[in-house]
Amino acid sequence: MNQNIPLSVPNLKGNELTYVSNAVQTEWVSTGGPYVNEFEKVIAEYAHVPGAVSCQNGTSGIHTALLLAGVTAADEVLVPTLTFIAAVNPVRYIGAEPVFLDCDDTLCMDADKLKSFCTTQCSMQAGRLIDNASGRHVKALVVVHVFGNMANLEKILEIAQTFNLKVIEDATEAIGTYYLAGPYIGHHAGTLGFMGIYSFNGNKIITTGGGGMIVSSDVELLRHAKHLTTQAKSDEVNFLHDEVGFNYRMTNLQAALGLAQMEQLEAFITKKQENYQYYKECLADIPNLRFLQFRSDVRSNHWFYSIYLEDGFPVSRDQVVAEFSKHKIQTRPIWGLIHEQIPYKGFRAFQIEKAIDYQRHIVNVPCSTNLEKQDIDRVIACLKAMAG
């Protein structure tokens, strides 16, 4: 009997148990304790930033970054439509309005359409980008490094500078992704914009169970992020607070897990790359599909693998997912487009074309770091049977 092949699950065979046991045995399991600081330090060093602020998950990190960008209920924020909805929900937590943009062939935000939106739909007034239709100030931009691929930051950051937009990098899927060439060579996803956010959710390349990390090159912003995420106490003894704060703290128990995971991140990325190459070779023979690539000028973490089923593929995408499931192989269609979903139907979407096409054709296949070649062989065999 074949075992289940899950899509993307944790891999905890390093020092996880040792560190977590230490946290329990020393009774430092809550928001105090040495692992939180240590985990923040390790992430900061890894991503070459002066500091990092741990938080509860990617969602809370993006929420914090939007607040620090000064986004209010009166503003607009440019967001992708093809991503997990948690990249956009924090815009609504604040009461601001999202404007949805299209993707390019990396599945990340289309820089040309971003520029087109800013130039044709908006005008600069006293240094602020104003949406002509709504009269609202377009204050920020959430760019997502989808599936570990690097978005076109070269162009996006230039456009953002021109139009005075704060760039929040949703790098929740892209820890370990960095430039190999070009003006940003050596720079990590998440570290080039206003603020960046990593996620350590259970399906990510490394996990803390649930957790996130805010990074920035601006130490004052990091200090403020720490303040906001820890209830904004201005006086610890007398319980005084100078802002409306949040309880977005990571616990020592989560950080214990994260620290052990960070020791293995580079090995995980190597394994992801190897499995990606093996998939690629095996898929080359199967007609009517494409294996989506990562940028060649970027060291991607290769988090998630995407197969694009051409219209000629004899089985529909949804049937492919169902058929895999019968064979105990977990796959999934890419996310539903956010601008088409109930809570976002009323908001503006600008020239969405490629996202619609990719949304209809992509299936994501198993990519856990403990995936072995024989697992991939099963995935391929199942797909070949469908390809006829």
Place this chain on the structure above:
Amino acid sequence: MNQNIPLSVPNLKGNELTYVSNAVQTEWVSTGGPYVNEFEKVIAEYAHVPGAVSCQNGTSGIHTALLLAGVTAADEVLVPTLTFIAAVNPVRYIGAEPVFLDCDDTLCMDADKLKSFCTTQCSMQAGRLIDNASGRHVKALVVVHVFGNMANLEKILEIAQTFNLKVIEDATEAIGTYYLAGPYIGHHAGTLGFMGIYSFNGNKIITTGGGGMIVSSDVELLRHAKHLTTQAKSDEVNFLHDEVGFNYRMTNLQAALGLAQMEQLEAFITKKQENYQYYKECLADIPNLRFLQFRSDVRSNHWFYSIYLEDGFPVSRDQVVAEFSKHKIQTRPIWGLIHEQIPYKGFRAFQIEKAIDYQRHIVNVPCSTNLEKQDIDRVIACLKAMAG
């Protein structure tokens, strides 16, 4: 050399390590896994409610409850001024306006002043309580069971019914507190209002590191709470969402800890009660102070102990805290009043009197469940030296 005596720290000498190790070894550390469901079930049975929804902390639970109560940016919410600020911040997350009320001698919301506010400051219009001054709909009420004492729910629930207010019970400090007499005999704090919230922060009587639980007697409300706290997915496979959801999920790792802690909760309460009695006996000799009592018609969990320093006490409250600190004993003044703090100075406060007095005079003394008699002896000796 004397050891530090902390104020309130975790006590993890039961099955915590076993369950947490199991979560790590089975690689179920994130939002899936058996412990979350099991922990929710155990809490529901303990509090005699049909279900419970785990969340990340008390703050996220209160936020969720306010959203489910239908509170919007146009509304007002009645809140206490003498409590931890996280009971009030979620009102502002939504953009609603808080109105601050006074406490009674249990340190919880004063029911008579609540009634007075509703009758003298508001009027009923088409079944809605309208604040005459602001014209806003007063839609809900956050009542906090301070330090494990039960608020006067007998009166508060009756007033809330009269004025059509949804009562959110902040029972973050009061798991295990229930009525021993009266109309609500046997009912637990958190289970009598619209929704109730428990906290498992590191300083609480039981801990999950960080975590919370939403309880209610309404299963449909609980279903909705689970939906909102887990990203509001309406279709798991296709990533469709029918509301703006939140990532407020508890992880299996946290729940593993919680389950082990729940096995010890009644023993912890017994220990807290014994230590409270010992403090009480020792303090009886010291002039110019009072040891605050818990309601005698309630089985309180005795979470936090409060000493009220009369004006005749020769050392000021803040100096008392500083002196304890010199002797390596961690104490604290009660929270700063919320209506006087920077983010809330602009909002309405109604007849705040007792809260001001208690705020000036209370010092909270060590109360951990692993506190021993010789620790209490040290606290008492230090206090006696100050009393002269």
